[in-house]
Structure formats: structure tokens, C-alpha cells
Amino acid sequence: MTVQTHEVDEHLRVTPITISPSTMIEWTKPEPLSPLVRRCVESLEPGDYEIYDEKLRNFLEEAREVFVRSGVTGMLRAGDLIVAVYTANGDLANASAGTYLHCVTAVLPVKFVMHKYFTNPSVGVRDGDIFYANEARYGGIHNPDQMAFMPVFHEGELIAWVAALTHNPETGAIEPGGMPVMARSRHDEGMKLTPIKVGEDFRIRDDMLDMMANFTSRAPRMQAIDVRARITGADRLRRRIVELAADRGNDFVRGLLAKLIIEAEDATRRRISRWRDGVYRSSAFIDTIGPKSVLVRGTLAATKQGSEITFDFTGTSPENDGPYNCFPHIVAAHAAVTMYAFQFHDLPVSNGALAPFNWVVPEGTIFNANPDAAISSSPMVNSLTVSVVQQVFARMMFSSEDRDQVTGNICCQPCAPLVAGPNQYGVPLAEVDSAILNTDGHGARGDRDGVDAYGFAYGHATRAPDTEDTELEQQFLRLYFRLRADSAGAGTHRGGMGTETALCIWNVPFAVWTVYAMSSYLPVTLGVFGGYPAASAPGISVHGTDVLEKLRRGDADIPRDSVELATRKAISGDYVFEHSNRPVRPALEGDIIVATTGGGGGYGDPLARDPELVARDLRDQAVTEWTACHVHHVVVDPQTFAVDENATNAEREKAREQRRSRGKSWDEFHADWEQLKPPEPVLEYFGSWPEGVRETPLARF
Template identity: 25%
Template sequence: MTTLENRPDSDRRGDDGTDTGRRGLGEGGATLAEMLAQRRRQLTETGCYAGITDPHVLAEDPVRAELFHSRIMAALIAGRETTRLVSASPFVREVAELAIGIYTPEGDNIAQSIGIQVHIRCMGEVVQWMIEHDYEHAVGIEAGDIFWCNDPSVAGLHPADVYDLLPVFHDGELIAWVCTVTMEMDIGAVSPGCMPIANVERATDGIRFVAEKVGTEGRLRHDIELKIQYSLDMSDIFLLDRKGATAANLKVADEIGRMIGEFGLDYFKTATRELIEVERRNQIARLRQRTVPGRYRNVVPLEYYMADQPVSWLPARKDHIRLVPIEMRIDGDGALTLDFEGAGEWGWHPFNATPSGMWGGFAFTLVQSIAYDGRANLGSLLPVDLRLPLGSVLNPEDVRPLATASIWAPVIDIFSLWCAMASNAFFMRGFREEMFTYRGGSGMQMAGYDQYGMRRPLLAAPTGNFGSGATGVCDGIDAGGSLITAEIDLGNAEIWECFMPYLDLGRRLEPYSVGWGRFRSGACVPTAAMLHRSTQTIAAGVVGGAAEFILPNVGLGGGYPGGKRFNVVMRDTDVPARIERREPLFHELGHPAHPTYEMLDAEVTHPHHMAPPMEVNDHDILVTAIGSPGGYGDPIERDLDAIRVDLDDGLADRQIAEDVYCAEVEFDDAAKEWRVDPQGSARRRDAKRAERLARAVPVEDWWRRSRRRLLDHDIDPMLSEMYASSMRLSEPFTTEFKEFWALPEDWTPGEGRP
């Protein structure tokens, strides 16, 4: 059996031309729509996936079951590597933003490769969307068909993530789907990059495939190939990624055929469904083992600065902030509900989330935080309920007219803070080593003519530069904190420099990015790129999180969130003259109050994370410094030896050691080492506690002062509008807000301070 040799008999004809009597492509001649409806009904009626109330096939022969699962995983991981080896994109080869999964005929995920685990459910949603739109009959689904989808109004988190879907048949029956996702550097979006910010309408998102059949018999249609060549500046990269994905999908489909030959079709069907149901049960068991039932809360402000964006849909040109309260409830039966009651309204910008995007966010978060044993699939998500208010920034009534380039932004911020909420649950249960936080980051993207004279969108995304949050038992990992893809790294600077007209000026861990605490977060690596041999380039922000001027609330147990992220743009620098004079260039940030780049003679600006497009030229320098997530515990309880090590490693300086950690330190010039004085440190720490007690006030006093500010409307107008937006959508939010501040019934947020 191979994928291509067996044709489905949607025309009721078998390979030998006889009438098979089959109505649909599914099991026993059922249509896919019937199968999907049945699965949904079974889940509702029994609470179990596919109505499997007694999963026993896998359990009856655990060795066989393990072999079966290992074969699936080996095929998927090999498939992922196939795509990487075929691809020429640094996103895929270097950063490894890709994954591949296997799905039931109804689009339910059975297993995922390593890699970007966001799309576990999203790619299956595309299959279900196709079923719901009767592709079985209206479009046709046959062996070797290639479908592409990158439209987030169907599923997904931005058009740059392109899904390649392949149906797998056996004796005329559609028995599975294999789906690969890769992130593309160019999708033909409005400049610059593939996640443009000056982009508020769907057309400027770039080329979108709405679950389209683009190939048959394992080959891409010639007209589609031409369409890509005429639509994208980097069509070669895009098409090579597609070839890699198709090769991977076919390779996995062939392996499925071999597995059916060895294990039998009945076992394949039953075991794949049991894998989902068993994972559902395991997820509940993990939640019951590692958490505590109850209610957990946090808040996420999403900052959208669109007023200066050069867009023609003028209603979009408005700065605003939206509040997203998160309430997690864990019930006695282990079910988990995330309720976003009080989320503010959607807007004309590319940063609205969608239900699919939110599920994507929760998928990668659960895989990294709880379901990390390599068996994550749809079952990991089944015990979860997401409540996303219609009309909110998490669930616009109609996504289709909107740009969707950065659904990531709210999703990352929200699930970063979910990690902090889950950490509280892990702490209470005693699993402090499971605590951690994450924080997204934003940077700069470019477009223009590269060093070869070719016009290209230029999005460099060395996302392996995030520090991870502290756990409850040790420091976070320096530059090791990407929640989205655990295997991610920065990629080789030399490879990026081949693709981008810039030179990497430095890759140093930055001590002031850290979230302080008894255990500190990992440090981040800022990026510093100097334009080199470009002829005409524009730069703008690229948003991987919507936090800018408000630090995300990710400190744990007395630890601080890492500091504010920032951009620096240096134009008209004296770098050429410095090179001529053989004088030092700028390689690391130094202290954030007097950064080392001040030694350069340049025009310096600090654009926010949504920097509108600006022209940049050779020897201009773009710096992005992201902030780390949270530290854990009171910083003045940090182990003195850990402080010494940080000082020696350049991950702390005297100011951090003395003012934040309250340690008495001295540099031994002769030994070239730092010394920490235990007695002096104890005195500093006692003094700090006394200072806190003298300086702090009862919360009641602070509450009265803060309440007065609200009554006087003495807050920033953007915050007034933020609260008003949530109140327009949510009566419960309004009631609770007024109750907390004991505000009069007729109080409204007003216009803010004049």
C-alpha cells in the first residue's frame, strides 16, 4: 500500500472499476461529515473521546502499544527533519519553526513531532473546516492531494505559518491526515516582513490560502507554482519549504502504510483513537496530581500603538490598551476552565486573537508545562474549556475582514501569565520545580534591497534569545526560555548575515534583562544589527507580545518581573569613521541608564514595540533588548554564592548585588574575582527589611488614595478607555471593579486626566 496507488472511491468506483457502494470516504462508506458529527456526539454523551469509555486495546499489550507509538513518533520526527533538510529558509533550518502531526480522518490530532507545538489543534481545525464545507463532495479529496492553508480566519496564528495537509488512504478509505507547518519569511505581506504592523485589513496580510487544493498525486499544480513565483519576493524559499513539507507528509504517509501492514488496519484505527482518549485521561490525572482545585487569577494589558501607522483604513489609527483578565478554575473532577470575562473589545489592528489562536497558545503552553512526556495530542486539550467573550479582542465577531499578522502577540502574553497562574498551583501542591514563567518579546523587521540587490522582506527572528523564568528551586535558563518551541535556538549569525544585509554586532547575555528574585530568571540576549551593504531598507517593529510600557505580571512569590523591553535605532552613525580609525564599536548594552552605545556619534531614537516603518541605511544600527520573565522569591534572600557567581560571570554588577540583592561585595583586583562579605550582607539585608517596614503603608491607605484617583478620573486616558472597553462588554467585570473600589453605582471611567 502506498498513498498514491490507492484512489478514494468518492465516485463509488474501486481500483478495478467496480461499484464499491461507498457513499463517503470514511469508515464503512460513511462521509467525513458523518464521522465528525459522530465524534462530537460521542464526546458530549460519554465525556470520552470517540465514546471510548473502556480503553483497553493499548493496555492489553503494552509492549505492542509502545512500539506502535514509537513508530508514529519516529516517523514524525524523521518527517520534520526531512523538511529541515530540504528547506533553505533560516526560519526552518536554523530556528526550526516547524512541526508535523498525524490526525484522524475527522482532524483530531493523534501525535505531534517535536518542534512548534502550537498547531496541534489548529491544523486539525483546518481539516474540520474542510469537512464542514463539504470538500469531500464539492472539492474532492483524493490520495496524493495537497492542501494548503494559512488563513487564520480558518485556523492558525498568522498567515506566515503555512499548513501543508495530505490525506492518507487505505483501500479507498481515508484513514488519516498528515499535516506539516512551517513559518515563512515571505508571504507577500505589505512591507516590512511577514508579520507587518502597518497592516489592518486582510489584503495587506499577504497571500492567503483558504484550505485550497493546490496539488494532486503528490505534485504541486503548475499554475499554483506560477502564482507563488509572481506573488512573492522569496518564492524560491516558499516553494522549497512546500517541497520539504510535501516530502515529509508523503514519507509519514508511507510509514503509516507500513504500520498498517504490520499492525493491521483495525489496530491502527483503534489504537490511534485510544491514544487520544488515554491522553485525555492522563491529562486529568496530571492536573489532579500536580495542582490544587480552586480559582486562580491574573491580568494582561495589551498595548496597541497604531496612531502613527501609515495605513489607509483611518479608523485603525488609534493608540489603545485592552485589559484581559484571566480566571482559571480547576474543578474537583480535574477539568480546567479558562474564563476571560472582562476582556476588552477587538480593534482594527493585526493583534486580535481568535479562538483558534487561543487554543494554539494553550496547546504549546500545556505541552511545555504539564503534558511534556511526548504524548501530547488532542487529548491534552479535551479537559480544557476556554471561555472567550464574543466581540472581545480574543474573539472578534468576524475575523475575515481583519489583518491577522500577529495573533501571536496577545496569545503569548496571555499564556505567559497563565504560566504564572499554574505556577501558583504547582507551588501549593509542593511541585516548586515545575514553576516557571515565560515572556514574549518584540523586535525589528525590515524590507528592502539586500546585499545582492534583491528586494526582500527581511524578518530576522532569532527567538532563542529569551531567558526563562525562575523556577521555585533554581534560576531560570539564560537564553533558554522560548515557550513556543523548546528546541529553538538563535541560529548561526553567519547564516542570518547571508540572508540579511546586516552584521550582528554582539550576542551577549544582558544582566539588566533579568527578573530579580531569590532565584533569578534567565538573562536575555539583545540583538544589535548594523545595516551592511543594503541599498534601500525600511525597518519597523515586529510584535511577539503586546507588553511595552506595562511590565507583565510574572514575578513569583516576591520575585520581580524582568525590566521593560526596548528598541534603539541609531542613524547616521560614525561607525565608518571609527572603523577607519580602528576604534571600538558597540557590542553590548552596558548599564541601561548609560548604555555603551552613547559612545557612538549618532542620531538615537527609542521607538516602541510597534515602531512604524522608517528608512534605515548602511551603518545604521537596530537594537532590540527584550526583558526576561519573573524571578522567584524575595531577592534579599538570594544565596550569596550565587550572587558571587553572577558577578564573576557578568550576569550582575555592583548595583544589582548591593541594591537589589542587598549583598556586601568587593572586587578583588589581584585575584580578578568578586568577594561577598556574609556579615556585611546580613547587615544590609536587616537594614533593607527595616527600610521596607518604615516605607510601606497599610494597603487600606493606598486603596483610599487610588480610589480617589479613580473618582477624580486622574489616570491616563488610555487606561480610562481600557476599563471602559471592558465595561462595555462585561457586566460582571463592571460590578466587580466597582465593588473592589467601592465606587458609586453611576461611576464611569470617564475620559481620564485632561
């Protein structure tokens, strides 16, 4: 798509590009400062930036709270959201974010509107306009992530933009939940709205709201209410920016917003400059494309030179005919999740922090797919991005003063069960279980273990909703919800534990369900410097059970965890063991769905872990006896948890000797390694082995 350029004031201009999914990433860099905006920045008095940066953050927190209290979906209440303020030409100045994903992608629809519609008399941008978007082609992540955004005018001048965005768990796709595992092209994925005007004069148009509710007819109430919530949150922020402009003037607002971007870029470049120049490489793998268990690779070579970094994803597997694809700006968004949370956590959340980054994302790969590709599971495939970006930063920063920010991977193998259908009150719902999604383990650090049930790798300020709240609203009861033993990566310091839960369909005669997950065969969450990756886990479900009768009788043998459920089988029924990523299927009351999250990656050699910490982990059920014995090689009494130091030292020396006996020269290792190849069925979506290049044509209709 090409767009005619029109003469507009320089401070409102957006860098012209040929708009396509492959090029939207170009707009993630800040726009050049116009002479007007530069004068506005220079006119700020000493102390203005510091005082009003804090005041702006208070505005953002207030708008976020209004947004959350106005909506109904579980993902919103769990913190999967952003409210943000932008410059008049669309650059992100600051945000209050539960997930940093949208700090990148919410920039792009604003710039699209300014580029294409600002001078278009049939659309235009006027005070009181309300825009809406969820189309990944024009800047989104996937269509469940929906965004309301509004221009901010004062005294007839456009001075800023504001936005509010959260995940909506229903889009009218071929499956409930908005992330159809069986999708084969964009035409299977439901409602996709290009940036579109849905309201004027500060009022949403009922016809537009009815259209969206019609698209999402499995859960129209959720859609309609949360559209209003997005607009309410954005408008609260708009009002505060207008008040600030009335108090200090339009030029002050322009200068403050630009200063936030300038400060973020300058500080980011200074920080990058103190890391060692070089090329840092990492690869990671996922083990699913929709219903198939296959191998897919993500590869990153990060070249750091001076104050700039180039991310090159050459070698990544080719795009596929499932929904596990994305576009380059989505890759940048998932990389930014790590950067905003760790490397640049103390800087303004603006796209100034992205200015030093350049991107090489080859067309035809899963990270730069055809515009007609299904991309509804793009957050799942970008587990690869989150994994490899964490790895290269760990190596890049290790020898610098920022070493204390280095960790094993935060768990980046999310698990998101979704149950859909009428709830116990007859209200149609299609809702993700955010509790299990937002309790992944954190990676270990150089001086301590990772945090158990830390949160969500894509949303560092998200939370697990209260179990009582979810059971009250949704169609299930939890049999258990607990930390999962052996889920974390072992190391000198172990990763934080992930969690596990069993959902029992409850108080409804039937429902449909799916689980969005990965890593049943190999983990994508990696350790660092000898630390082990997180654990994998199968998908488990039980059908036609007697659990309701057992609960009513008060039986004492209700399982307390997934191992008990699967091995003792105290609950009768048909047990199914499969990949954790499961397509939509029906369930009856009493059926059980197991979901598990991973732990964080380990840090350092497991043989160097303090034996007393291993004993503590065993006592706390963070690890099993097998792991204590065979991974850490610690001899500990399982009753008293006392460590036998002499026996432990002997076992560890024996383990080190076994390692040495397996050692080979590089030539020997390389000759053997070159002969290894996974089975052909596993390579269906990998591309050529080992290059990862497409070998067969891919057609979509």
C-alpha cells in the same frame, strides 16, 4: 457559515458546528470514538502501544528532518515548525514540534476539510491530494503560518492525515514581513488561503504555486521553495504511515492513533485531579497597539474542579483597530504552548490533553474579535495569554507533587527584527532574525535559577541560528550579540537572562526594516511568589553612522552592548530612542538597529537570595552594581566580588523595616488604590477603567 451534513462512516465524522472564528475552538476537543475505532483500540496487543508509539515518533522525527533540509527560510531552520499525524477525522495523535502552537491550530483545517469537502463531489478527498491553508478564520494563528496537509489512504481507505507547518516571513501585506504593524483590518494582511486543494496525484499544481508566489512578490523564492518543503515533509510522514498500514493493517493504525489520544486525555485528567480545586486569577498588560504606546489587559480566571479546568478571559480589553487581535482557538493554542511543555510534557502531543479544558472567551475582546479584524500580530497580543496561563498553573500546582514544574514566567515579551529587500546577492528576502527571537530567558524555579538565553516561549525546541549563517544570507552584520545584564526577574532564584543584539545594515545600499516587540514601559513577563518580573527595554536605532569607517580602521571603541552604544555614543549618527515595537521604515548601509529580549521571571523574595549568588551574578555581568545594591541589598566589593556579610545583613534588615513601614490595612490600601488611574491617552485601547469594557463603537471598512 453553515455546512450541510452528509452521511459518512461514523469513524470519519466530525462534530458539526456553525463555522466561524468564534466557534472553531469547539473542534479542539477530540471527536467521540466510533464503535469501529473502539474495536481497533481494544484489538491492540500488550506491548503494541509502547513499541509503535516509539516507532511513530521516529517517523515524525524523520519527516521533520526532511522538512527542515528541504526549506530555506530562517524560521524553518530555527525550528518554528511542526510535523504531525492525525486520525482520519482530524484529531491530533502525535507530533514533532519546535513550537506547540500548531499542535492545536493544525487540527482545525483538517476537520474543516472533512466537514465541508469530504463528500462534496466538486472537491472531495482522494489519495494523492494536497491541501494548503493559512487563514486564521479557519484554524490558523496568523497568515505567516502556512500548512500543507495530506490524507493517508491505504487499500482505498482513509486511515489518517499528515501535516507540515512553518512560519513564512512574507505574505504580501501592506508592510514586509507578514505582521504589518499598521494593519487596520484583514484586508491589509496579504495572502489568506482557506483550506484549499493545491495538488492531486501527489503533485502540486503549478498554477497554485504561481498564485502564492505572486501574492508574496517581495520574496517569491522563499514562498515557492518552502511550499514544496512543507509538502515534502508531510509526504515523507504519509509514506511511513502507509508502510505501517501495509505491515500491520488499517485497523492497527486506527487503533494506535486513537490510543495516543485516549492515553493523553486519561493521563491529563489524572494529573489535574491531584491539584487543589479552586479559582486562580491573573492579569497581565502589554504596552503597545501597533505604533501607539497604550495599555491593554489580559485577564484570566481559571476554575479547577475535579479533573476539569475552565479558562475564563472575562475582563480582557476590547478588540482594537490594529492587528493585535485574535480568535478563541488562537488563545487555546497559546495556552497549550505552556501545557505541552510543562504540565503535560511527558504525554503524547495530542488534543487528548485539551479534552479537560473549557473556554470562556467573550466576544468583542482582543481574544474573540470580529471576523474582519486584523489578526496578523495575534502571537504578540497572546503574550498576555502565555503570561497569565503560566501564572495560574504556578499557583494551582504549588501545593501538589508537581511543584517542581512551577516556574516564574518564561519570557513572553518577544522581540523579532525583520529586514527586507535584496540581499548582497540580489535575491529578494524578507526574513525575521530568529537568533534574537529564540534566546529569551527561562523562568526561575523553586530550587534554581532560570536558564539564560533558553529559547522562545512559543517554541520550546527552537534554536538560534548561527550568526555566520544569517550574516551570509541577510542584509546585516552583528555588532554584538550577548546576554543582557539586568534583563531577568530578580528573586531568591533569578530568571534566566535574555539577549541583545545590534544589526548593522551591511553590503547593500538600502533595506527596509521593522521590529515586532513590546514591553518598553512595563513587562508582561511576571515572577511568582515574590519574584520580580523581567526588565523592560527601549527601542534604539542609529542612522547616518560612521560605523563602516570605524570597522575598516579597526577602531577599538566599537560598543559591546546597548548601554555602551546609547551612553558613550562612540559611533556618530542620529540616535533614536522610542518604543521597541517599530513600524516599517527605510535604512541605509551603516544604519544600526538594536533589538533586545527579556529575561525570565524570578521566584521568591530577592532579599532571600544567597549573597554569594548575587556576587557571582555581578562577576558574570548578569546583574549590575545598582541591582546588587538596591534590589538584593547585598554589599559586595566590585573589584574582588567579596561579600561583606555583616553589612549585607544590616542592609537587608533595613530594607525589611522599610517594607514594614509602608504596610497598610486592607481598607487603607483599597481606598488609595481605587483612586489610581493611568493617564487617559494610555487608556485609548484599554476600555472603560477599570472594567475594560468597550466605550466607543469600532468600525472597519
